[in-house]
Amino acid sequence: MALQCGIVGLPNVGKSTLFNCLSNAKAQAANFPFCTIEPNVGVITVPDERLSKLAELVNPNRIVPNTIEIVDIAGLVKGASKGEGLGNQFLGNIRSTNAIIHVLRCFDDGNVIHVDGSVDPVRDKEIIDTELQLKDLETVDKRIQKVEKMAKTGGDKDAKKTFEILSIVKPHLESGKSARTAPISEEDFVFIDDLNLLTVKPILYVCNVDEASVAGGNAYVEQVREAVKDENAEVLIISAQIESEISQLESYEERQMFLEDLGLSESGVNKLIKAAYRLLNLATYFTAGVQEVRAWTIEKGFTAPQAAGVIHTDFEKGFIRAEVIKYDDFVTYGSENACKEAGKLSVEGKTYIVEDGDIMHFRFNV
């Protein structure tokens, strides 16, 4: 599962600066290598303290963390939905992502030109939103044309339901709102899943601020918070410039000192990767053996066989049972055997829903 987060925003807001910080492995606190697979696509490992803790206890030959892909989607401008500035290509890039990181310029700097002449993150956000919403309207209209007749002549239940839902989504988009906030239930969203609407994708806002605002934010950040308060979206404060300075520092100690001087406990890049992972609504389980300690990505709500299938389809097909240890128990007792003796290892069947942090051992036959 290569899950992707796309970085969007107007030109000159700091997208590529951030992307480059991510791509600089030195910027990371520990072992979070990043490799650029295309000029604008990178694979980054997700920092997870639990993985390091398990590795300390098990002392395996290797440690394999989770990864996600980050895409720097350049070139979104006003008119993109009408094909302006290669707009369609960039909108297509967004369509293939699983979540969106929207970077907003919240710093003043006369030397960095703003495409609209002044710093106004809320206006900037609305420009991008509008382009995405217009594109979605196009998609919705096309589908309405397709299902309307079927819906009205009765018969096809799904067509009727889809038509009903789209009749709510359409005016919502027309009123300048994103589909993710449309007043329809989660079950109803399933009916329009295959439209792959751009404004349904989960979103995270990154306010790119100057050094003085990095610990406490600034007036621009407050404006952004106010503007997105109904979106149920996280707002992160990051200074791309500081992140790139941090990424120049050689040692971990130097970077920690730099962060402490700024009143920060963690680099913005780390925060960003973790937030992006949360955004994808994923869960992590672990396998912990002497060969390797490894994190595995699953969707929330996966059953034990589904989770086993992430390792190998044979594991899912031939699933017999799973032995499960809770992360906290593993840390308390220190090993699988100690957990077993303490009665902290449970044997679970096919209907077990894997929880975030579970340490799993699958039994299967092929």
Ligand SMILES: Nc1nc2c(ncn2[C@@H]2O[C@H](COP(=O)(O)OP(=O)(O)O)[C@@H](O)[C@H]2O)c(=O)[nH]1
């Ligand atoms: N002062 C300041 N300049 C920044 C910051 N982030 C990016 N820039 C500058 O803004 C310009 C555009 O940045 P870039 O990352 O290329 O923007 P993109 O077009 O969104 O990819 C570059 O000259 C950056 O050095 C920041 O946090 N503070």
Ligand SMILES: [Mg+2]
């Ligand atoms: Mg760029």
